[in-house]
Amino acid sequence: MKKSILFLLSAIISHSLFAIPNIKLYENGKILQWIENNKIYNDEGIILNIEENGNLYAPDGTFVGKIIEKKDWIILDISHENIKIHQEYNKKNGFMKLSKLNDAAIEYDEKTGLQNKCIIYKDNKIDSYWTYEYSSEKITKIFHFDSNGKNDETKLYYYHKKNGHLEKTESRSNDGKLKELIEYDTSTEHIKKSTAYNENGSIKEQVLYNNKEEPIEKLVYFPNSKKSEKWTFIIFNEKGEYPLSENIYLSTNFFSTTYEQDMENYIKSTASGTDEWNDNYNFIVRKHTFTKDDKDYKYIEELKNKRYLNSKPFTLCNKNSLFYYYFIPNNNDEIDYTKCYEIELIKRKKNYPALNKSGKNKGPFGFDIGMTYNEVKEACGGTEPEHISDDRYWVKPKKSHPQFEKYIVWISDSVGLYYVKGVSKEISTSEYGNEVKSEFENLVNTLEKKYGKFTKTNKIKPDYLWKDERYWTQSIRDGARTYTAQWTANDNNYKAYDGLFGIIVDIKSFSPQTALIYIEYMFINANAAQEALDDVL
Secondary structure, three states: OHHHHHHHHHHHHHHHHHOOOOEEEEEOOEEEEEEEOOEEEEOOEEEEEEOHHHEEEOOOOOEEEEEEEEOOEEEEEEEEOOEEEEEEEEOOOOEEEEEEEOOEEEEEOOOOOOEEEEEEEEOOEEEEEEEEEEEOOEEEEEEEEOOOOOEEEEEEEEEOOOOOOEEEEEEEEOOOOEEEEEEEEOOOOEEEEEEEEOOOOOEEEEEEEOOOOOEEEEEEEOOOOOOEEEEEEOOOOOOOEEEOOOOEEEEOOOOOOOOHHHHHHHHHHOOOOOEEOOOOEEEEEEEEOOOOOOOOHHHHHHHHHOOOEOOOOEEEEEOOOOEEEEEOOOOOOOOOOOOEEEEEEEEOOOOOHHHOOOOOOOOHHHOOOOOOHHHHHHHOOOOOOEEEEOOEEEEOOOOOOOOEEEEEEEEEOOOEEEEEEEEEOOEEOOOOOHHHHHHHHHHHHHHHHHHOOOEEEEEEOOOOOOOOHHHHHHHHHOOOEEEEEEEEOOOOOHHHHOOEEEEEEEEEEEEOOEEEEEEEEEEOOHHHHHHHHHOOO
């Protein structure tokens, strides 16, 4: 008996000793993330859960690393796929001391929290590094050194005397010659113009930018001449698309931040199988070199002949095909046929047998996955759904809930009902939000009994002024606070979800004295419904 008590006591002590203090964690003077009640948050919500012994888990339950308290430091070691992250923070002020990401490391000043050195490693040796100088916490100089410790480039920062905004930056070689000049709009700090120089001081090229920092024009100068040749960048629309024909378009959104080494890694990882793209597709990547025999060659050739340039990678897409061609520009931002990758999307079967609707009105408010318009009407006791727009309809279900007074369903012509939303009655609440929080908790507890474990998010924007609890309702109204509960189906619990992919309960407020509770149900045919909507674009 004594041994059992001692064992239990030691277990309790070891667990309590482990609790990480609540603290804001800064990187280069800005809040990167924060620890609260043994969870790690950022602006998007919970990113990691801290369990016993310092184990770190992603919200989906995946083990990703460890967190350690060591005297005055909090240390995070995270490993996910091919990424390894090591971060060290000062426990007193939350300033980052060291950050390592694969073959790169950044060191920070312990007193100011500002970055003072960045090191790049190659084969476990220093390949190059940067050091930084500041004035009034604003960066003024960056010095670049090669592997031998020789300073081969310096970048200087200049600020507007009145508003303190960035005005221009200069990159100079070790002998002081100007290599690049970048000029900024001092009201927004957006880049206006960048100019590159030859070794003799003559202009090599200039790039002009619009107010979104998109390159719109490039002037390339002939050697030892003031004459220039004007090239024009492609300007993409708000969807990140540039149409070439009715079905063919270029896209910057498809793989917009992936570069050559990443694509080579995808080739290796998909050589003997596919990787998961999203809920509906897997994908394979292969190297591809365009020739005149390719049916889409004419589109790329036309762009190249017009000397259109694009400073970022882009993708050639066909609305009628599951093949996409991803181009990485060469060092001169030109289209390069040899730096092209073929991406094949492969439709995959659903893993959830619950995709087939039960037909027994078991779903939320009596609505099941895939219901047709007439079936929804029947679930509403014969009352016609009132069309709002697109796939959305106001409805009055027979199986209503006393807490909710408005209901919306999404019905697709191709896959039927795929989304349900309930809006509560207006709830009178105090500035602390106690009344609406109480109703929220009652609802969540009921759902937990049916659907099991959920993820709760209660976070407030770091820069919001009124963080005190007495301004809780106001913070909801201002959109500064997120207060939600969320359930997501997986291979282990899909039977209980009966065709649902996820559920979210949320609180909104439009006045200091009232609030609303929203509940939303998304079925696993939602992606297919969205694709059907996109097909009409």
